[in-house]
Amino acid sequence: MYLYDTFTGLDENYSEEVERNVIGNAYDNIENWHENVVERFSRFSRVKVIKGVVPEVLLEETPAQIAFLHLDLNAAAAEATALEVLFDRISVGGIVLMDDYGRSENFVLHMSLSKWMNDHGHTVLEMLTGQEMVIKRR
Numbered sequence: 001m002y003l004y005d006t007f008t009g010l011d012e013n014y015s016e017e018v019e020r021n022v023i024g025n026a027y028d029n030i031e032n033w034h035e036n037v038v039e040r041f042s043r044f045s046r047v048k049v050i051k052g053v054v055p056e057v058l059l060e061e062t063p064a065q066i067a068f069l070h071l072d073l074n075a076a077a078a079e080a081t082a083l084e085v086l087f088d089r090i091s092v093g094g095i096v097l098m099d100d101y102g103r104s105e106n107f108v109l110h111m112s113l114s115k116w117m118n119d120h121g122h123t124v125l126e127m128l129t130g131q132e133m134v135i136k137r138r
């Protein structure tokens with residue numbers, strides 16, 4: 001499992017002001033955030049916690065093949081560009097799960113990911129949880 005986060009909140013280059021406003025200051029002043037997550041997963045040898053900005057950090061360290069991709073960045077530009085980098089590596093039958101897709105306050109995300117999947121010929125299953133699931137086809 002590869003886990004990516006800035007550990008400083010949304011990145012200005014890959015989010016819109018309206019998205020940063022929805023999140024507000026939820027990520028300000030989280031003490032030892034990165035260190036605590038690294039510690040939490042330290043007993044799992046197959047988990048990598050990687051600090052950096054998506055999508056840039058994905059060019060540094062990513063698996064060659066992906067079975068399950070979970071995106072939960074609350075930032076449309078970050079998620080769409082992550083799909084650009086990662087989607088080809090998802091195995092046929094692999095799953096993309098995107099959080100917050102169906103939540104009205106995340107309309108920028110909804111519009112952007114709907115367009116991305118539509119442009120790439122994929123059908124989106126919107127779930128009651130507000131998430132979106134796509135099963136990769138050939």
Ligand SMILES: C[S@@+](CC[C@H](N)C(=O)[O-])C[C@H]1O[C@@H](n2cnc3c(N)ncnc32)[C@H](O)[C@@H]1O
Nearest residue numbers: 005006007008009010011014053054072073078
């Ligand atoms: C809603 S939280 C989800 C965190 C995690 N999935 C969880 O459930 O605990 C959104 C996370 O996305 C991170 N984030 C937002 N934009 C990012 C970007 N461009 N690159 C890396 N992380 C980002 C934030 O720092 C925040 O921790």
